[in-house]
Amino acid sequence: MSAAAGTPAEGGGDRPWQSYHTAYTNAKAGMEGVDKEKVQKVIYEMSKGSKYFENEQRKEALTKQKIEYLRAQCATLTDNDISHFQKVAEKKMLELEASRDLSKIWLHTDMDAFYAAVETLEDPSLKGKPLAVGSMSMIATASYEARKFGVRAAMPGFIGCKLCPGLVFVRPNFERYTHYSELTRKVFQRYDPNFIATSLDEAYLNITNVCIERGITGEEVATELRAAIHQETGLTCSAGVAPNRMIAKVCSDINKPNGQFILPNDREAVLTFVSTLPIRKIGGIGKVTEQMLRQVLGISTCQEMLQKAAFLCALFSEGSADFFLSVGLGLGGTETPEQRQRKSISCERTFTATSDSSLLFDKLANLAENLTDDLQKEGLKGKTLTLKLKTADFEVRTRAVTTRGYINSKEDILIYATKLLKAEMPLSLRLMGLRMSQLHDEKDDSSTSTQKTLDIFFRSSGNDLNVNGANVQSSTNTSGQDISPISVTTKDEYLVHDAGTSASTDQQDFFVHDESIFIPEQRNLVSYSNEAVLSNPVIDDALGEAKLDDVTPSAKVMNAEKFDDVCQLTSHEATASSSKPGQQLWIDDYVCSICGFELPPGFEEERQEHSDFHLAESLQHEETVDSKRPISNERLAERSCSTTPTPKKKLKSSKEGKHIPIDAFFAKCNKNL
DNA sequence: GCGGATCAC
DNA sequence: GATGGTGATCCGC
Numbered sequence: 001m002s003a004a005a006g007t008p009a010e011g012g013g014d015r016p017w018q019s020y021h022t023a024y025t026n027a028k029a030g031m032e033g034v035d036k037e038k039v040q041k042v043i044y045e046m047s048k049g050s051k052y053f054e055n056e057q058r059k060e061a062l063t064k065q066k067i068e069y070l071r072a073q074c075a076t077l078t079d080n081d082i083s084h085f086q087k088v089a090e091k092k093m094l095e096l097e098a099s100r101d102l103s104k105i106w107l108h109t110d111m112d113a114f115y116a117a118v119e120t121l122e123d124p125s126l127k128g129k130p131l132a133v134g135s136m137s138m139i140a141t142a143s144y145e146a147r148k149f150g151v152r153a154a155m156p157g158f159i160g161c162k163l164c165p166g167l168v169f170v171r172p173n174f175e176r177y178t179h180y181s182e183l184t185r186k187v188f189q190r191y192d193p194n195f196i197a198t199s200l201d202e203a204y205l206n207i208t209n210v211c212i213e214r215g216i217t218g219e220e221v222a223t224e225l226r227a228a229i230h231q232e233t234g235l236t237c238s239a240g241v242a243p244n245r246m247i248a249k250v251c252s253d254i255n256k257p258n259g260q261f262i263l264p265n266d267r268e269a270v271l272t273f274v275s276t277l278p279i280r281k282i283g284g285i286g287k288v289t290e291q292m293l294r295q296v297l298g299i300s301t302c303q304e305m306l307q308k309a310a311f312l313c314a315l316f317s318e319g320s321a322d323f324f325l326s327v328g329l330g331l332g333g334t335e336t337p338e339q340r341q342r343k344s345i346s347c348e349r350t351f352t353a354t355s356d357s358s359l360l361f362d363k364l365a366n367l368a369e370n371l372t373d374d375l376q377k378e379g380l381k382g383k384t385l386t387l388k389l390k391t392a393d394f395e396v397r398t399r400a401v402t403t404r405g406y407i408n409s410k411e412d413i414l415i416y417a418t419k420l421l422k423a424e425m426p427l428s429l430r431l432m433g434l435r436m437s438q439l440h441d442e443k444d445d446s447s448t449s450t451q452k453t454l455d456i457f458f459r460s461s462g463n464d465l466n467v468n469g470a471n472v473q474s475s476t477n478t479s480g481q482d483i484s485p486i487s488v489t490t491k492d493e494y495l496v497h498d499a500g501t502s503a504s505t506d507q508q509d510f511f512v513h514d515e516s517i518f519i520p521e522q523r524n525l526v527s528y529s530n531e532a533v534l535s536n537p538v539i540d541d542a543l544g545e546a547k548l549d550d551v552t553p554s555a556k557v558m559n560a561e562k563f564d565d566v567c568q569l570t571s572h573e574a575t576a577s578s579s580k581p582g583q584q585l586w587i588d589d590y591v592c593s594i595c596g597f598e599l600p601p602g603f604e605e606e607r608q609e610h611s612d613f614h615l616a617e618s619l620q621h622e623e624t625v626d627s628k629r630p631i632s633n634e635r636l637a638e639r640s641c642s643t644t645p646t647p648k649k650k651l652k653s654s655k656e657g658k659h660i661p662i663d664a665f666f667a668k669c670n671k672n673l
Numbered sequence: 674g675c676g677g678a679t680c681a682c
Numbered sequence: 683g684a685t686g687g688t689g690a691t692c693c694g695c
Contacts, residue, residue, distance in 0.1 A: 023685090046684095047685080050685080051685095052684090053685090056685095134686090135684095135686090136683085137685060137686070138685065138687095140686085154685085154686085155685080156684065156685040156686095157684080157685090158683075158684050158685085159684095159685080317692080317693070319692075320692085320693095342689080343689075343690070343691095344688085344689060345688085345689085346688060346689070347687085347688085348688080349686095349687085350685090394685085431686090433687085433688095435688090435689090
């Protein structure tokens with residue numbers, strides 16, 4: 001069998017660069033004439049020995065282990081097993097086949113080297129030059145001229161320089177890209193008001209209706225639409241037309257740049273199309289999946305998914321197997337999906353690696369502030385806070401905590417985040433990030449405003465989201481306001497909002513290209529977390545361990561709470577606000593005068609931490625008032641594919657036969673692999 | 674619910 | 683000298 005069909009001597013030998021699988025293994029348009037071996041060697045030489053490189057090696061080793069594991073699994077399959085899974089697979093394939101829908105016509109558009117093209121449009125002196133949009137650390141988009149040298153998106157700039165000594169760098173200008181993106185969307189809108197924008201430079205359009213109403217073909221729509229885009233933006237794009245989105249996306253890449261490819265709505269055409277299509281072309285199959293499928297089952301084309309269907313069902317989860325089989329059948333995405341609401345919101349920054357805890361806590365405070373801004377801009381609160389860390393040697397860790405109530409204030413976020421970070425110290429980091437999930441739209445709050453806890457509690461106690469009584473609990477944030485309990489939002493309310501059509505889900509890629517993060521002179525105060533703001537922090541703090549669970553109120557506390565407790569808590573909260581930074585003292589030797597947090601005299605260390613927190617808080621406040629932070633936090637979207645240096649060039653009608661024959665295309669792909 | 678990983682852009 | 687940021691999802695525990 002073709003198990004172990006991968007490249008046998010990949011482990012190294014006298015050409016170690018061949019086994020260094022970079023993140024950009026997917027062949028991109030504009031890279032055809034490139035001496036891949038040479039480029040690969042340069043990348044290898046420049047990376048070798050770095051922390052980054054070592055981490056990549058570590059990850060590769062893990063992938064290898066996975067592959068070995070799957071091979072071993074494979075080897076244990078008996079004939080009986082195989083025939084069993086063959087039946088399973090055949091049944092599944094029949095089901096999938098029955099779902100085939102050839103009645104829709106989808107069009108995928110992709111701007112050609114979007115950022116580079118925009119920059120060239122704005123500054124014609126760049127025309128014809130090898131251009132990289134990005135920084136020495138990271139290239140977002142490379143112009144066509146640069147691609148000839150092997151320079152491409154996701155490559156660090158310094159490697160780009162080595163590959164292409166004359167490489168010109170331009171800082172990303174996010175506003176520009178957004179502007180041009182909006183122009184393209186105005187065009188999309190005319191062809192499909194429900195178009196799906198997947199990034200600034202890509203979108204899916206269901207053109208079925210346009211074709212029917214105007215009695216024209218998908219090809220004609222594509223030609224017209226691309227001409228309109230060019231007319232209205234001065235930029236070129238490529239398009240793919242097919243019966244579903246999965247295939248349309250692949251098609252838009254075939255005659256890139258400034259081209260289009262149309263696959264007819266015909267089952268045989270689709271099956272022929274996928275028969276030689278490399279799996280890596282499919283969205284969702286990345287570097288690792290490709291390696292696994294190839295090295296475990298010898299699969300490299302979509303059609304081979306069907307030949308190995310039994311093994312796919314035996315080795316992978318049902319979801320994965322279904323996906324793989326769909327790929328083999330050329331199925332995927334014929335209905336316009338409901339507009340998805342965001343599930344998380346996050347913020348992360350890379351910086352010069354440091355183990356200085358005061359620096360790290362500063363950065364954490366900045367992140368908390370940024371996250372808060374973003375949350376509040378969107379009117380969101382969240383329940384789960386995740387701290388992301390990347391160590392100086394590129395190891396990534398995440399640590400999460402789920403709070404009882406929804407939070408979005410900087411203070412609340414910082415308290416939980418600090419706790420999470422403290423538990424990991426000491427360590428040297430090059431990145432930190434904060435993510436909020438389990439979101440809740442504040443606008444969905446049906447209740448009026450403050451002091452609604454009990455009301456909500458009673459009203460919601462019968463609704464189906466409120467399965468777990470222990471969750472129904474309000475807590476207090478630093479400003480003494482209620483944190484809405486989970487039960488505020490009913491299932492219905494969740495579903496109500498949106499129904500929007502503008503499809504402006506900008507999940508574009510941004511990145512910081514200037515790492516000068518403002519670092520105030522530091523004291524280590526912020527590093528002392530406290531849980532004063534928790535509704536019942538005494539017990540948590542008394543446990544005093546740096547355990548994450550501590551942040552979440554322990555079950556024994558929560559489970560014991562009944563209506564009485566809620567009443568008590570609420571009234572307690574009513575007296576617990578007021579805030580006078582810098583003048584904190586312990587009322588009755590017991591209660592914090594600022595936030596009402598109760599801490600008995602025995603807990604001196606905790607008290608010190610608590611006092612420090614308020615001090616830090618007030619100092620932080622001063623800082624934010626008088627410092628304009630020079631965060632050149634420009635956000636940079638991602639790449640598209642290739643650019644045309646002459647955007648004014650007349651679009652060629654697809655009728656003029658600009659298409660590369662399908663076989664030639666795949667031959668090209670295979671060469672690129 | 675958490676944490677690691679993968680993927681897209 | 684130097685390898686990003688945002689968001690989603692899946693899987694195993």
